[in-house]
Amino acid sequence: MKNNPIEKIRDLLAEPEARRKAAICAGLAAALAVGGAGIAIASNRPEPIDSTPSAVEKAGADDKEASGAESVAPADIAKICPTLTLDGQDVGAPADEVTVTTGKGRVLVTQRAGDDAAATVDSTARRSAALARSLDGCETGGKTIETVTWAAVDEGGNIQVAVTNSPATAPSGGTTAEVVNGSGGHVISDGVWNSDGVHDAGYEQNAGTVTDSTGGKIEAGAAPKADEGDKADPAEDGSAKADDSGAKADTKSDTKKNDSKGNAASQASGGTSGSSASGSAPAQSQKKWVPEQGHWETDYGQVWVPNVVYVRHERYWVVTPNGNVGPFDSKSAANAWVYNDMVNGGKGGSLLDDSYTTSEDQGHYEQQATGRHWVVDVAGHWE
Structure with a gap:
């Protein structure tokens, strides 16, 4: 019998889709209840953070009592990104490549876009659908999750491809066109759209509504608004990456009430919360994107x-x-x-x-x- 909460989550993710939906939120909440089981995220807070199990358990209990659903924080969502599957296929993304931001019932995940335009559209659409289905019945920011957006961005953080799904209606698989067209909305930048295998693949360049973690509309070519809500960024030392061996990294838990949003969030490693834009940012390489010629x-x-x-x-x-x-x-x-x-x-x-x-x-x-x-x-x- 496994007592490690993270391993429990992995076991749940490996279960069939029907059981996975019912159990994923409970597994995430269990991870919240153990101080030191979260992801190490850089923090600029000068004071020690209360990491006692009782404090974290109390915050999780308050969330559940208020809404009747299991509450998940950005760090919890980042943990399941590497193990996402759709239609039996692995569509996960390494935890150290994603940034997760949440608001009231909204989730935004950003990831660096790949070199292959067609593959970027396909993976973004499938990861959005898979994550939305995994979070069905969960809540964040004191509200049941309504939208999940996965966005692929360039070096400057500008949207190349973004797809929004609702947990209740996210597609369960199919061709790229079927997954894109079955979403709640998608946007594709001109550079990606003009690439072979994209503009002639059976879907429009823009359709539906794509939203960020605050409910604001996302447009291709612009940077998403991720300066509000709870946010979890990968640490530069890679400590946000999923640990397949089950070993623990040194972590701290922070229970903080966001008065402006009324959001009681329990986050591992003291990630930024509220409207604060401080905290770690994804490690930026010196590479630059050269458009197609x-x-x-x-x-x-x-x-x-x-x-x-x-x-x-x-x-x-x-x-x-x-x-x-x-x-x-x-x-x-x-x-x-x-x-x-x-x-x-x-x-x-x-x-x-x-x-x-x-x-x-x-x-x-x-x-x-x-x-x-x-x-x-x-x-x-x-x-």
Whole structure:
């Protein structure tokens, strides 16, 4: 029997989806109840933090008593990010690559975008759906979780891809297009959208509503507002990364009431809370994003060039007392008949012009421009 709360969470995550939803929040709350079992997050607080189990347990009990649901903090959410699955496939992200911010019933996870644009859209959509489904029935900031947004950002923190899901309606799997279109909303930056395998993959560039942890609208190309609510950033020494061995890092627990939000949050390692923007930030590399470079090329194909020609068809009749004689294909042929008839004792007849005109398309095929397509010379990449 395992007594380690973190290991219990891992066991729960490995269970079938139906049991996982019912048990994930209870497992997270159990981790809250043990001082020193959280994630070590850098703090600039000068005073020691009360890390006694009784203080943490009391905060968790107050949250549960107030809402009837298990309350989760950013640090708790960060713990399950590496073990996310959707439709039986692993879609987790390393804990040291994500930043989690929560508000009243809202969760925002940001992660550095990858080099492959199509893969970034796919992983962002699947992680948003998987995390939303995992948090079904949980609460944060004193309110049941309503939206979960996963955002992929560039070097400067600008949104490249962001997808929002509701725990109750998040898709359970499918193709990239099905997971994206099944979400509550998504936005994709122009740079990502213009990449091969994205703009022609079966979904729009922007659809629905994408929100941050405060409920504000997220737009592609802009930095998300993560300066309010509870926030958990990975420590520079990598201590926020999930510990597969089950070993504990030195941690502290901070129970703090956010008066401006009415949010009683229990956080491991003294993460920032309220509207404070202080605390650790994700380790920034010196790399910069180089946008995709390419050019348009003209497409050619066989195109029919019409050439309408009008053709005159001669047709004549000789009108006689005994009926019309003909048709003749020329006037001279009709007159010759009349002459021969009179020479042989006949009465001849009068000439009737029944000629007509037809039109014919005598065109031909030519090699002409039919459109154009985008050719990638240098794919977008980090330098």
